[in-house]
Every structure is written in C-alpha cells, then in structure tokens.
Amino acid sequence: MAKITVITGRGGAGKSTFTTLFARFVKIDKLLLIDLDPDSSLPKMAGVDLEREGKLTVSEALYDIMVKDRKDDAPTLIEQRLRDGSIIYKGQKFDLITLGTKIAPGCYCLPDEMIRDMIQTLKENYDLVLVDSPAGLEHLNRKVTPDVDDLFVILDPSDKSVKHIERVKKVIKGVNITYRNFYLVANYRYTQENIKYLEASGERVLGSISYDQNIRNLNLNGQSLFLLPSDSPAVISVKKILAEANYDIV
C-alpha cells in the first residue's frame, strides 16, 4: 500500500519544481506521480511529452466520453481508459496521471473525483503516490486526497504565505483530511533571516530550496529538470529536505 505525499502551496511557489526533483531523487521502487494542476507543467519538467506518448489527460478523456461520444457512464469508461493505458504514462522511474485542462464549461469537480477514485484503486500497486497540486486550496476542499501521509507546503517569503499555512490547516480540518506529517518548505526566495517567520508558525520547517540558475535555464528552454546536474544548488537542498522527512535518496 502506497504512502500518499502531497505537495501544495501558492501559485509560482515552486511546487512542480520540488515535485519533479522529489520524483527524481527519492529511492522508491514503484512511484506514481499525479499532476492535479490544470495548467499541467509537471510532465514537461519531468521529461514526459504526453502527446508524443499518445496519452490523454483525465479531462481530455472525459471530454471525449461525455461531449464527443455523448456517453453518460463516465466513471466506468474512465476506469477502462486507465486499464487500457490511455490516461496513464508508464515510465522507468515513475508512472504519471494528469488532470489536464478542461475545455468544456464547469468546475473540475468530476475530473477531480475521477482522480480521487483512481488513487484509491492504484495505491495498492505503488509504494509512493506523489501529488503535485494546483495553486490554492480547492483540491483540498474537494478531498482529492482524503488520507495523506506527508503534506509539504512550499512557501514564498510573504505575509500571504504565512496566512496560507493557517488556511491550509483550517481547510484540512474543516473537510476532515487526515495527515501524519505537516511540513513547511521555504522556497528559493527565502533568506536565512526571514525563515524565522516560518519557524514562528510553530510548524515543522524542513529547510529551504536554494536558488538555482540551472532551473531557470532549463525551464526557459522547456527542458526536463532530470537534466539538472547532481551538484546543482536546488538538487543538493531538495535532497537534504527529503532526508529530513525520512525519505531514502538515490
């Protein structure tokens, strides 16, 4: 049964970067990555071209089922798409399921619900399910992951960030999400000086991610963060953070 780890935080904080480096350096046999962000930057960062692989996002598959084919038994048909491999990428280091962009009107309630069910079924087959979240709190409100082992909140240095910690805690309590560990991670914009503000929250601060020009360059060229050299500043700091949270590192 897989451990469930969720990476959350405000927009642009560095969630997808952290998730990608997590996936690259965690020592685990069977890893499932879930990209819950409709903006879907994780696949590219992790070096996966879904289109070239012939894979659909969950939102695309739902669109085909409900809008194009006008079928109404979406849950059964989505389950079928999962089994036949059309909505799951299978790689050497990890497998990947993405929410994707919804082009029909309405909220992400249904695709979120589908992914929640998939995680419940698939967690039997993996050692770790690692979830990259969209900005904000909606995925928590919708309880896409009702039982979390480790919740990592990536924070930028602002008063809004500190308020964000309180909001995350309120929502998970309000909707009754259970978790074992609540971890704060300072992003690359923090200085040693202002990390004190995070420590004052009383929550466990695992450390900070170093600024890394190589990340900027790779992102600019749309290249995978799996190409980052292993002595790159962010790599070193992320490995340290993962070790603090008791993950084995490759």
Ligand SMILES: Nc1ncnc2c1ncn2[C@@H]1O[C@H](COP(=O)(O)OP(=O)(O)O)[C@@H](O)[C@H]1O
């Ligand atoms: N350690 C870092 N050093 C320098 N830039 C970074 C670092 N981490 C992230 N970034 C930059 O910050 C931006 C947002 O990162 P991203 O991981 O996509 O955030 P999120 O997923 O929280 O929206 C990206 O443009 C990325 O290049």
Ligand SMILES: [Mg+2]
């Ligand atoms: Mg992201």
